[in-house]
Amino acid sequence: MERVAIVIPPITDFYYTPHRGAFLGARYVKNFLEKNGFECKLFDFPNKKQKKTKLPEELGYLKPYIEKNDGLFFKEYKRFGYSHEKCKKEIEDFSPDRIILSLFAFAYAREFLDFAWFLKKEFPEIPIFAGGSGVSCFPEYFEKTGLFNALFCGEIETTGKEVLKALNGKIQGIIKPARFTEENELDFIIARTLSTKRKNHYSTLLSRGCPKNCAFCSNFIVQGRKFRTVPIEKIETTIKQLKLKNANINFEDDNILLAKEYLLEVLKMIKKTALDTTFSFENGIDHTFLKPDFVEQLIDLGVKQFNLSIGHIDKNILGKNKRPVHVERLIETVNLLEKKEIPCIIYFITGLKDDSFEKTMQTMKFLEKLHCLIGISPFYPVPGIAGFENKNIFEEKSPVLTKGSSFYPWNNSLTTKELIEGFKITRQINLSKRKH
Ligand code: SF4
Known part of the structure; x- marks a missing residue:
């Protein structure tokens, strides 16, 4: 049976609410692919670990508020998820034939693409796909990186057939739904x-x-x-x-x-x-x-x-x-x-x-x-x-x-x-x- 790793890459932010980190969209994809004969594993990395990390350069304007530290503003920026290396190890242990990266919000596109580049380098032979709400709202942004074999937009119930074709290497590019789910x-x-x-x-x-x-x-x-x-x-x-x-x-x-x-x-x-x-x-x-x-x-x-x-x-x-x-x-x-x-x-x-x-x-x-x-x-x-x-x-x-x-x-x-x-x-x- 062919194996698909469905991966939610680590994110960075001031806060994250783990009891809301269900990643239901990715779970719907897993459910669909399992019904269609794939063996799947979900890697919900943001739920795994948190660690202090560097404030992104673009957010330099927030430094004075963080440094003031009056107890009413955030104290530190954090990474939610293991290191790239540890994520890679976990994915490798599953030995997938395909990887689908899921982005639940466009706001985390930077971390998402960094992670995708890293995986592409580590697993050059494995086709990588992307989907999720964060991709669906602007798939062209991700397509132009040349990183992904195909990009899945919208609900899996309506794009399913095309997604299967893409996973089997028959089509490439942006896959958009022609209608919404019944x-x-x-x-x-x-x-x-x-x-x-x-x-x-x-x-x-x-x-x-x-x-x-x-x-x-x-x-x-x-x-x-x-x-x-x-x-x-x-x-x-x-x-x-x-x-x-x-x-x-x-x-x-x-x-x-x-x-x-x-x-x-x-x-x-x-x-x-x-x-x-x-x-x-x-x-x-x-x-x-x-x-x-x-x-x-x-x-x-x-x-x-x-x-x-x-x-x-x-x-x-x-x-x-x-x-x-x-x-x-x-x-x-x-x-x-x-x-x-x-x-x-x-x-x-x-x-x-x-x-x-x-x-x-x-x-x-x-x-x-x-x-x-x-x-x-x-x-x-x-x-x-x-x-x-x-x-x-x-x-x-x-x-x-x-x-x-x-x-x-x-x-x-x-x-x-x-x-x-x-x-x-x-x-x-x-x-x-x-x-x-
Ligand atoms: S459009 Fe609907 S789902 Fe969106 S905020 Fe308004 S009521 Fe809520």
Whole structure:
């Protein structure tokens, strides 16, 4: 049987959240290839080890903030993953016939390409392929390196046949889907990401595609805008096999509140199989869908924390970004969660087009009064999203600058200094909220 190594290369950043490092896209590829007769192994290197590393040159402008070390900003840059040599050794032990490198975010393209060059040198005979969201948004960027035999864009369910041809050396270049996946083609993939004494953490996806048009979102590039859910029977079969114990299941990047009844049905089914399971939505759920009776149902079914995403609080900015907001509903939900003693984090984005330091502060002041922690995310672009359709800028500027933690003023609405100031004030507010 031919062997395919599916590799997520190490990344560098100020932080990384291992219990969210499920790499579900790469797991879907593994699942597909195994069904088609390949032996596969997934190498999720970012989950393996972390070590201090040098700040990339492009981020020299962050040095004064790191050196100031007031406890509110990051102290060091880190590498998440083994050294190149150790990664090579692990891959070599599997003796693959093909290597597929998976890039989950364009922001890590620099590390990804460094790793690909290294592997090409070490394994000159093995064909190397690339795929993932980070490749799908700008495949030409990777194609021009000449490193890869083919580049896989979009969902594996629709490109599968072409991917198999490419793996067998029959076609080369960029493989793009002609259509998006149908509902009945979606398999259920769930990954255990972390185990602690108290919990076994899992991550999964119940749906794909979102019909909404938030300007800052890149979800549509890989998944399209047609909302589809995984058939419940497939979920039930897998959950029964898993024999969950002390599990928390995180639904990741999933706009699942578009199918509320479906979600309730899935949670009930899981609780019936494993009563002690809890649930979370780490990347945030859309508060506009939440009404008190629905929130109570979710709590009763084991949702242990509510991460809500609002985009911003300024209606003008939200309108321009096509992001709906329902302030009364947000306040009602947070008050209910307080009464029920359920933790809540509300996420917003700073540095959107037409934002300003004053408007970011207004959002923070509004959230400071609510019973929640605040999650602040500096805006970063993904090639192809609204306002960044022309991808030339990503040829001119380093991908390192597209990491949220680089605090780069992509929209020139807040300066780096102001973005960092907003971030630090948020941390201060959260510290004092935790104390109380
Ligand atoms: S941010 Fe959420 S609601 Fe908006 S388009 Fe993306 S997935 Fe849909």
